[in-house]
Amino acid sequence: MTGSECWLGIDLGGTYIKWVQLGADGDTLASGRRPTPMTGQADVTEALADVVLARLSAGVHLAGVGIAVPGHLSEDRDSITLLPNVPGEWPGFPLADTIVARTGFDPVLLNDARAFALAEIEFGSAHGSDDVVFATIGTGVGGALAARGTVVTTRRDGFGEVGHTTVVIDGDLCGCGSLGCVEAYAGGAAVLSRAKARGVALELGVVTLAALGRLAESDSVAADVLDEAYDAFAIGIATSCALTGARLVVVGGAVAHELPGYLNRSRERLAERLGLLGPVEVRLAQLGPRAGALGAAVAARITARHRPLSSEPAAHTTLEHLV
Ligand SMILES: [Zn+2]
Incomplete structure (x- = not known):
């Protein structure tokens, strides 16, 4: 891997999966989008994992991954309980665990409106x-x-x-x-x-x-x-x-x-x-259609900064502990 560390923010939308690569100084270093698969939760999750793997293949030094979703999360924030606009059987589907298994990154999941707010308060x-x-x-x-x-x-x-x-x-x-x-x-x-x-x-x-x-x-x-x-x-x-x-x-x-x-x-x-x-x-x-992805990257950065250095599992450090 090369370069300083970056955070990847991914915004799962009903039409597109958008992503941004956020640098340590807050600059957007790269961004892109791909269509959201309409064929169910497994294919959507594979597409999300592919975004992460593509950045790793490009030699990016990722410090964390955030994924914004247009729905609500389970209490452990590892899966989705309500996702009306993306086809699939989402309740109970192990979204975070599947991403970890495919990429090695434990993603921070958050609601897309909260991601929008994080981005606008940080940069907008x-x-x-x-x-x-x-x-x-x-x-x-x-x-x-x-x-x-x-x-x-x-x-x-x-x-x-x-x-x-x-x-x-x-x-x-x-x-x-x-x-x-x-x-x-x-x-x-x-x-x-x-x-x-x-x-x-x-x-x-x-x-x-x-x-x-x-x-x-x-x-x-x-x-x-x-x-x-x-x-x-x-x-x-x-x-x-x-x-x-x-x-x-x-x-x-x-x-x-x-x-x-x-x-x-x-x-x-x-x-x-x-x-x-x-x-x-x-x-x-101010930030336009990339706000959700930017906010997801900010969430990943915040969580990584607060991740304990002890052996406590990372899954115990999520955004709700920061408020
Ligand atoms: Zn309503």
Whole structure:
């Protein structure tokens, strides 16, 4: 192996597996992506292991590996209990053990929204901030929270699900199985299906929220659906700020850049709560689609730095011990 040590962050998404190689000085030294296999957990895990093995074959001196997943983790953080957007029988599948067996690296697993937050607080819009609400808008709505400059994680990495706070009592069914969540009104998939159900004439093929946004300029029903999405998101953000006392909100995902209504409505709803919350700033995320992979690399770096030098098993040192 050559060169100084690096950390590999991998972001398992429903469409792509993205990765970044993070250097000791915080620079991204290399990055890439490959399609996510649609053929089940074994093939997906093999693809994740291949990313690690390819960096090793390239002579990279890896000090640790982090993997961000769009779901929740088991209590030992070695497997996944909920992963709605990647085909496979994930509950009980030994993801971490399989990666160790294939690569020799014991990966740090974490939720992708928490990874996004780690990256934005380390390198992006939340750098230097204390108490922050994070949200990502994509197919669904992800969330995370930072307190006193540290992204809060819990044993199953389920802390900060802004998208699954309730905005309509007994409202629409959410992908999580609950009723009336923010995501059921403001997530990309929900917005498009709500628009279709109300007869909005969407083009055939891949339809994006940005396309719906353009249509809303001339179609009042499309405008109503988006208005409800903005409001659901904004109320979820305001509720999260009320719960945490955060003074900064960072919103990521391509949709947030394409449809400024999500941020603007959040600012309006937060302003209505000025007496309770004080001034709360709402910013766009800075790091773009590689934020999840970057955050996974940061998680690997944090964990490696705190890994005990004694013979205590590394599996006992995970992010929840750092908060
Ligand atoms: Zn939900």
